[in-house]
Amino acid sequence: MSPPPPAAPAPVADESALLARLRAGESAAFAELVGRHGGALLRLATTFLKDRSVAEEVVQDTWLAALDGLDAFEGRSSLRTWLFSILANRARNRAVREGRNVAWSALGEAGEGPAVDPSRFRADGHWLETHAGWSEEDPERLAAGAETRAAIEASIAALPDAMRAVVTLRDIEGLEAEEICNLLGLTLTNQRVLLHRARCRLRQALADLRDGAR
Numbered sequence: 001m002s003p004p005p006p007a008a009p010a011p012v013a014d015e016s017a018l019l020a021r022l023r024a025g026e027s028a029a030f031a032e033l034v035g036r037h038g039g040a041l042l043r044l045a046t047t048f049l050k051d052r053s054v055a056e057e058v059v060q061d062t063w064l065a066a067l068d069g070l071d072a073f074e075g076r077s078s079l080r081t082w083l084f085s086i087l088a089n090r091a092r093n094r095a096v097r098e099g100r101n102v103a104w105s106a107l108g109e110a111g112e113g114p115a116v117d118p119s120r121f122r123a124d125g126h127w128l129e130t131h132a133g134w135s136e137e138d139p140e141r142l143a144a145g146a147e148t149r150a151a152i153e154a155s156i157a158a159l160p161d162a163m164r165a166v167v168t169l170r171d172i173e174g175l176e177a178e179e180i181c182n183l184l185g186l187t188l189t190n191q192r193v194l195l196h197r198a199r200c201r202l203r204q205a206l207a208d209l210r211d212g213a214r
Contacts, residue, residue, distance in 0.1 A: 047165035
């Protein structure tokens, strides 16, 4: 399955009603919350933790922490952003215990090699060829074929941790840049560079797939 388009935020009134049901201990409300955000939480957890079983444990810990903290939730952010924040803190701590302490704030700076083979660009910096379905302006518009979807999923999974996290949160989950920076401890500059590099690599993967099909 291809990365879904960014989810539309839940209406404030709807989210407030769900929160009231959760605080009343309604089990169906918790099931609804899991249905809305469970997949996104697991995707975020796997950007910190390679082992899926460990990522799933962190998601479960996040749900328990969220239930315990419902009364303290003040609604200054959406429920989804609040859940992401809880998960990011727990996943980051677990990554340290797993020996995967990555200083993401240092990534995306100058010094790394080009994200895409320079031969793919013209002298003016534009692509030699235009590839439909993936652009800096509209990254979520992907080709519909099963082979293309599989290639995109594999390419996202193969990205370095920080790039995978940023492109997942921005282009799949639809978070704003400032939210991503807060969750991952990145500067806006690093977030932009990481997102650009991730999109370039994914765009090249699509180009390679197309070229191989010729």
